[in-house]
Amino acid sequence: MQSLEVKNRTSVDEINKLRLITAIKTPYLPDGRFDLEAYDALMHMQIVNGSEGVIVGGTTGEGHLMSWDEHIMLIGHTVNCFGGSIKVIGNTGSNSTREAIHATEQGFAVGMHAALHINPYYGKTSQEGLISHFEAVLSMGPTIIYNVPTRTGQDIPPHVIHSLAQNINMAGVKECVGNDRIKDYTDNGIVIWSGNDDESHDARWLYGATGVISVTSNLVPGLMHELMFGGKNASLNSKLMPLIEWLFREPNPIGLNTALAQLGVVRPVFRLPYVPLPLARRVEFVNIVKDLGRENFVGEKDVQILDDDDFVLVGRY
């Protein structure tokens, strides 16, 4: 089903040099549909603040709460509106090989520059199965493999990565296991993005990572840009830690969703099973914003605490 159109061809080299990739938040209307106006505004904030790529419908963007047609639509929308300014990486992975094939084919057809592929979470498989799964999609275009055993229940072992790295479409790995694992890869010429914001400075400057695929950059894209481009900066890294710790105390994107609503850049709408952080945490966030400086965060409005009643939780949408 491949297209040979120039507009649909991105080289792996354009992907594997990206240093700051944001796992972009998907904002919602009160009925649970996408809020594209808010999304477009978030995209602009990323672009003007130096993010070079976005993951569309990642775990942060709640791809697992989308139907596939919504998901592909959002990729196509992002490519159409912003594809000239930023690389669009679609999370077209799935624990079902069929779904991964179908979504990846469609994602590249609508112009995404690269695919993000997870190993089969929950269902899991053997190592032979892992390789078969990834090989079913690697032929379609530039690909980032994503390893996050705390979510998937199964580590992608290095020898599987080394095997996949033979494929010319393999751009690199988003690795969450830690910086020692990262060093093993970068010593062997494999391009790595840290998947942990709290370790990303060290990953970049001490362990050879190319950059980060970041959640935090949704909030402070300029600071995350500085962290990835400005040279070793232990001071900035330390300064960011309270925010990062706050963000990940509950499973992502609960903290991020709460924070963006408090900053007034998205409506306070959650698709279940996500629910906002409790009031005490929301108060903490206001203080974190003050400490880091409101001007470093996205949006123009004053940061708000928000009441419980301000939030809309949607189960049917």
Place this chain on the structure above:
Amino acid sequence: MQSLEVKNRTSVDEINKLRLITAIKTPYLPDGRFDLEAYDALMHMQIVNGSEGVIVGGTTGEGHLMSWDEHIMLIGHTVNCFGGSIKVIGNTGSNSTREAIHATEQGFAVGMHAALHINPYYGKTSQEGLISHFEAVLSMGPTIIYNVPTRTGQDIPPHVIHSLAQNINMAGVKECVGNDRIKDYTDNGIVIWSGNDDESHDARWLYGATGVISVTSNLVPGLMHELMFGGKNASLNSKLMPLIEWLFREPNPIGLNTALAQLGVVRPVFRLPYVPLPLARRVEFVNIVKDLGRENFVGEKDVQILDDDDFVLVGRY
């Protein structure tokens, strides 16, 4: 779910001046999936030969044989690859208002320039229902209404069109009822495209139609361009009649699918319930091509008769 991005905004004025719009064929791989390489080649042929717009997934493009995710993907693909050179009009209509709403929202989100909307075929509805149906989608962007009672089983009466024409997004009507009906509309300032290739010359030059939404232009885009732009030309019109008659002796797109396969520009693959024209008709087509001149048709290969065995019919895909 609206996006305000400039790239997602087309004015009605950009749509209602188009004279040659092609209801583009969707080509298939032998397993029934889209053949995007062939599609992209067809799109290029349209662009270089002067077509100004395409209907994606119309009845000609067999939108009714697509799943909605395929359909939206094809619209997004077309916008991404060709949207700078040609207007992309998605057939996001349906006999189900829910589907029409959902598809139209998605189509505009991935950047289509306008929507084509049919009245609820098969299920039909009252005139109040017709208006409610169209009003549910007209707010989303530039819209062409499509009236073809021989397919839908129900005429859209002029007073419904006049009512809808109050909406600023109403770009015009693709009208198949005939040139007298067209004249009534154009006399009253409503933009019309003829939906019948055999009447399109007269519609354009004698009855005030702006242009044509054409099936025949898939085959001879240059000649159809001449017919719409070159002034009254009864001779060219007559010359085209044998081709047009041949094309529509069985329900469209049976003739078109057969012809494009014979011209070697698409694989001879049919999604059921369409089946190729029989051998005798295929022989006729070869003669029509010779009479009109191979150079006026798309593609570079010799026109072929093709054997029955050359065709692949797919029911599951």
Place this chain on the structure above:
Amino acid sequence: MQSLEVKNRTSVDEINKLRLITAIKTPYLPDGRFDLEAYDALMHMQIVNGSEGVIVGGTTGEGHLMSWDEHIMLIGHTVNCFGGSIKVIGNTGSNSTREAIHATEQGFAVGMHAALHINPYYGKTSQEGLISHFEAVLSMGPTIIYNVPTRTGQDIPPHVIHSLAQNINMAGVKECVGNDRIKDYTDNGIVIWSGNDDESHDARWLYGATGVISVTSNLVPGLMHELMFGGKNASLNSKLMPLIEWLFREPNPIGLNTALAQLGVVRPVFRLPYVPLPLARRVEFVNIVKDLGRENFVGEKDVQILDDDDFVLVGRY
């Protein structure tokens, strides 16, 4: 994907002797989802009043406004709850052969006793295409073919029916073209159900039809049973005419939906593009009920006129 379970096997002989089959209404909750409680109550009314079969998700049941998963679910639900008391015929037809194959396979898998198949409306096809379409599904189980050119835009000609009648799964035809056409079929041993309530008495008693697939029986199942089982009864037939004429003045099921809401057996919820009949018609219906006798209609409540504001119209659901 066939199952050989006894519970999944119905013989054609069990289908082609049914005289009163109701094209059952699908009732909705205010948010547009199925109202299964109301549906179950409607099913009971059919069973106790002598209906022998139901079409689930026909045009009357608004199958074209369902997603396929809803549609198959409703078939499965009906089989599970009522399949021992009434024959369940799923309208698993489509103008897309792929969809017809998929839905029919699933419908038989969940236990439907027979399938109803329409020719490809709107998209249409050649006669060879018609045969290919029907043959793709006839192998799966007992099948009723449905001919309604005023909806489909294309008549199924008798020679196509004769060709399909060779298949052992072909149970008969729901024919809407009229009683002369019906007589041709019944003279040749083809089982026919009238698809027009106003002609069904004559079809049954004068033209050889086996029975009727009825809309009106949603409202007055007992009277329709009498009409099909009680022998020639011109008086009853005449008595029913005002109701039948009222029902079909706008495209079905607009009248039926309005009537059932007025009778208090379904909520006054319409899925667009259907909208209720206007007030004047609703007043007429109250009088028709009085004339025919409230006790002949389904439900126990007084018939009501209902205000415009009582109706809920849903576009997204």
Place this chain on the structure above:
Amino acid sequence: MQSLEVKNRTSVDEINKLRLITAIKTPYLPDGRFDLEAYDALMHMQIVNGSEGVIVGGTTGEGHLMSWDEHIMLIGHTVNCFGGSIKVIGNTGSNSTREAIHATEQGFAVGMHAALHINPYYGKTSQEGLISHFEAVLSMGPTIIYNVPTRTGQDIPPHVIHSLAQNINMAGVKECVGNDRIKDYTDNGIVIWSGNDDESHDARWLYGATGVISVTSNLVPGLMHELMFGGKNASLNSKLMPLIEWLFREPNPIGLNTALAQLGVVRPVFRLPYVPLPLARRVEFVNIVKDLGRENFVGEKDVQILDDDDFVLVGRY
């Protein structure tokens, strides 16, 4: 959307006394569709050998590799054909609350007796989110909660279970964390099924578990029945260990799929990302069958090793 039909009402008491529930395998045709003939045969084997319930489309049944319409269809099919002989528990859980709501509503509508619900794997959520997720579906009917942190990446902590246990629809928990956890629950009156075949004997006879939700019973239902009903039987338990260990050396259902193909009761067809166990393991299985006795296993054919070429792996289906 609730139905009040008697046939759609199962009490929690009918569910929470089941001792042997099989997480039934879904067999496939070579093109990847369901093989319902083989499935029906597997169901018969379960029923005649004493299994009292089945999980349809669990992780063992590869629900995560199904589309939802396939999944609900399979539940409906199972209810229709076998619901009088065995309890049908649909795995209508999801990491998306929307999907869980939709599937559970549909599953109960087609007659399933109970739902199995997993916590949101991969996406994860907070404990408040967990409770919101489960509460969104608990109102619909009898429910078993499933805890398997090695797949989901997140334990359901006991206090969440205790909170959910207040709901009258909560039938119990399929617990995989181990027998100490089980004892805590059973000491507090919570009904538990062991989710680990290797621990199920002890869970049943030493830790208060009601029974097991078993993978192994797909192969040796009679022995698993004996294990759950026959009183403490350390000898039988030991005898089963080599089989159980063999089954789970790769992520389930890889071993089971391979075994059932070797036993000749399902076609050797795998939906990716699952691939068969390698030859050496297949040889081991033949020996295990000999040791335990072919007569204790399902099917009648000789157990075979099968060649690599005998297996069909499908990615598109």
